[in-house]
Amino acid sequence: MEELIHYTNSTPFHGQIHLMSLKFDALKAKMKLIIHIRYDDYDHLWEIKAENVIDYKNFTHCSLTPFFRIKEYSDHFLIKHNTEEEITIKLDKIPDEDPILLGKIHNFLKKETGLWIDLNDLNKRYITFPKSLVDKFRSFCESENLTYKIEEISKPIKSNLKLLFFGNDLIAPDNYSFGQPYILAENFKAKRLN
Structure with missing residues (x-):
């Protein structure tokens, strides 16, 4: 994995990566990708395996x-x-009835989550986010004179996950959702095939 990550993040690399195959075994939660990387004289096939894939x-x-x-x-x-535990809160106001408030909540969550959660349901009273955002959300609510009630705390899905991320800082930072491909799993392995 280290060689693949190091090469694709080296300064001169602006090559092409083609997805040759993707196989996902839902019962075993395993995934295998074959990618083709080309840049100048570098022309190699790589196999990436992911175990205990969540998403x-x-x-x-x-x-x-x-x-x-x-x-x-x-x-x-x-x-x-x-x-992390997920917190579901119920707002005292329906954001859809106050477009300015809706915009402020949207901007807060956009900044804190990088749009990795779906913000299309913000017109409802309920918002769900990781527990680590509770203090920031509390401060936001205090500044907006907005009250809420914690409705539910759900247990995390897994505890030991990694993220394999295909990004490009020139287009979008990695902490911001811009349609970048990714795999969320417990373990990754890569080997060069040629």
Whole structure:
């Protein structure tokens, strides 16, 4: 994994990554990708295996360009979203009835979550987010004279997850959702096939 991550994050690399195959075994929660990386004289196939896969998204095109920088994270909002307790709160006001408040809540969550959670349901009274955001949300509510009640605390899905992320800082920072492909799993392995 280290060689693949190091190469795709080296300064001169602006190559192409093509997804050759993707196999997901839902019963075993395993995933295998074959990717083709080309840049100048570098032309190699890589196999990436993921174990105990929780989620993967945005592998919908053969070309993964412009997201050609592969990184592995142990701290990212997507990990927190699955490894921390989730808090569901009920607002005293329906945000849809106050467009200014709706915009402020949207901007707060956009800043704190990088749009990794779906904000389309913000017009309702209920909002769910990781427990680590509770103090910041409390401060936000105090500044807006908004009251809320904690309705539910749900247990985390897993406790030991990593994120394999295909990104490009020139387009969007890795902590902001811009349709980047990613895999959320417990373990990753990579080997060069040629």
